Amino acid sequence: MFLRIAAPVLAGCLLGASSLRAQNELGNFSTAARGGVATTFVTDFQAIGVNPANLGRQDNARVAFTIAEFGVGVGSQSLTRTQLRKFIENSDETLTLAQKQEMARAFTSDNVLNLNADATPIAFSVVLPLVGSFAVSSRQRVTTHLGLNKNTAELLWLGKDAPIYPANFNPATAPLISEVLDGTSVQLAAYNEYNIAYGRQVLRLPSFSLSVGAGYRYVQGVGVVDVRASGGKLEAYSALSPQFNVDYGSVASNPSFNLRQDADKLIQPVGRGHGYDLGVAAEVGKKLRLGASVTDIGTMRWEGNLLTANDQRLKRLRSSGANSYEFLSELENIFASGTDSLFQYTPAQERNASLPTKLRLGAGLRVGTRLEVGADVTMPLNEVAGNLPNAFYGVALDVKPVSWIRLSTGLTTGAGYGLGLPVGFAIATKIYELGIGTRDLRGLLSDNKPYASVAVGTLRFKFGTAR
Template sequence: MKKLSLLLGVVFVVNNALNAQSYFGYTFDNYSGIHGVTLNPAHIVDSPFKADINLISGSVFLGSDYFGINIQDILKSEEGFDIDSDAQKFIKDDNNFFLNLDFLGPSFMFNLNKKSSIGITTRVRAFLNVNNINGELFESLSDGFDETTDFDFNIKDFNGTIHAWGEVGLTYGRILIKNEDHLLKGGVTLKYLQGVGSTFFSAPSITGRYDASANTLTTAGNLNYGSSQEDFDEVDFDLKNLTAGYGADIGFAYQWNDKKNHATSDPATQRFTKYKLKIGASITDIGSINYKESELTTYNLNATVDADSFDEDVAEAIEDNYTGVTTIASTKVRLPTALNLLVDYKIVGKLYASLATSMSLVSNNTPTANSIINTVSFAPRLEISWLSIYSPVSFRQYGDIAWGAGLRLGPLTVGSGSVLTNLLSNNSKFTDVYFGLKIPIYRKFEKKVM
């Protein structure tokens, strides 16, 4: 039961830390190389690179619709920032928390010939989703029920999943159609997964009432809690107990080629087929990891308990006050499957504008599954071989707008999809940051109709 305490603790950390995906804005760049392949495997072919070698990259994306923070208050505060008193809270019946960690290890891509390319990626990833938690109850649990008034709550489809895994991906991409006017390419990534472990909980319905005068909490319903392995410990996990799984990404990209570029450019200077319009579509993170010896406990919450018992440890209070039945069973934890669409338009010269969306194909009501935050982004950028500057504006699930900035300078990339919003907004709900260090090896080729 200590793992439920840790899972709730991670939620509190997200709550106190400033409230994917991954590499916001950078993956739209024609020079993103192996990073772009993680968004759409079709991008591996007809790229500007003879080879692209990633040394180390990392992306962190976290947020919640429970509260917003003014970053300027944190920077200006001399006495320290108090999350409870200084943050603006948006308490609802169905608040949500989200965390996405994505680390790209040694990875590379290279061309087999003019029509096909191959790549290998290594990644370590962790997701946390907590969906449909009652904000007033969450506040009371985190504050130790320092309430002076009664309140009722009714929770529907409450669930949470934290999952960490590693993956090795093999990507193959090929040009399917190419002529002076059009180019169509496709790609697929096959993934071998190694599950580190997962903890999860769900409750189809929980109702309750807090009685301030009696300082009691009366609840009704059932809480299902589980972990991927019996006695699994997220803090001190054993890498010898990794669980294998399989996954895949698939994608296509169509280009309407730039006829003006054909007529006026020197073919010897073209590293990839220049276009006026590019349309891409991909489905990423298809698959799951099946933990065959998961420990599952169902707690009967039909009871009235002393609210003070929740002051120290929520998980311990649940275990001490409610009856639970534990079984060992197989549990499949789904990856955060998503549909990604991209429209990239060349405005003039080296100036482009992208309109992109990432939509979860996993409902947030699905137990034992992670999901991305649905996002629509508009990202203008200036790109040349050794430099890209971009500034994405994103409309994110839960009603938040984020404005960010990024820079690619030779082998180094840094950026954030929300840095400008975080600096300017009075109530930022999301924050993300990423970096990357790679060795790009550019190529030149003679452009001709195949």
């Protein structure tokens, strides 16, 4: 399933972390440098997907655009950096029973792995006098989350020898999958987006101004996997583009299966949707900024290569679990539609799912022309593949030791990660900007709860001011 494409992405991230020796908006290097704190900081096209009301601020450039910004991040709250490196450097090593039991314990966590990748090929914004500000962009994003309970972790690493199977195991009286996997989530979401946003100042007083904004995005669904068991309920479905190279076997000949298999196309969506953003921003005096927004309101309709599974009784696996650090193929074996899967997948015509809706609240304070401080809270408003697993909290600051250099840092927590220390550097003149940032320097350097991330942009330009 999705692991055939997730594997090289994960490998690239982990190798990147090794070379450095060490979900929010990783495609924006300045936001990544603040750890994701963005609600009151972003201007121009950066406001897309964060707070479109910021397009109405007076400090926006009259024209601004960027080309080829990107970012990637991978982290774990239960694995060590040493363990993560083994998945790359020692992936073929045959494991002993003791090593497999050790890995099962390490994988028992609601945050075994979180991976995000964002890319912004192009973004553009313009201020039109008396009309307001418009911004457009294209964006690609991939989000993966893996959380396993004890049973699932043991099934992954021990297979048929997992403790969930007693000596007298009887499939007819076995517990339901929803009970066995309770607390497990295996999720992937890959989207291609086309965005447009509008913002305008609607009130301007001597010591107070108010802006409002709205955004729309057309979303192409490249792939989704959502397997979750919680509170006695099971949700399991997938829809993956031909680019994922899934072998559907006999399912492909089922007349109820809406097969899409032209892998030669650059992008062949298997779903589509419409998303909306709403925001408000205020400036109190010349120093205090406030902002609030709700983003990704809307739904996706998945209809190509769609498979779903219902709850059923646990069956005994035939495999003995992952025998090496290359666990992804075994994870696929358990959750995919193969002969040794825990699930019996059936074709479906369509499935509607909400976009990963979030509420953002932020406050910022400008101290002179060289220092700006901000604080953000971002809360997921639904539980779907691609959304934050829990609330994000952060504080950040920008310092300009000279007018054309910006240093960024802060403290963040939540969103599936531990305490983060973001840092970033940018050369920011009135016309040109380039920079690099990481969402957590501490995660790059620590062996426990590692998190490696980097966001880069080299072609950001601004011309004129809206004042």
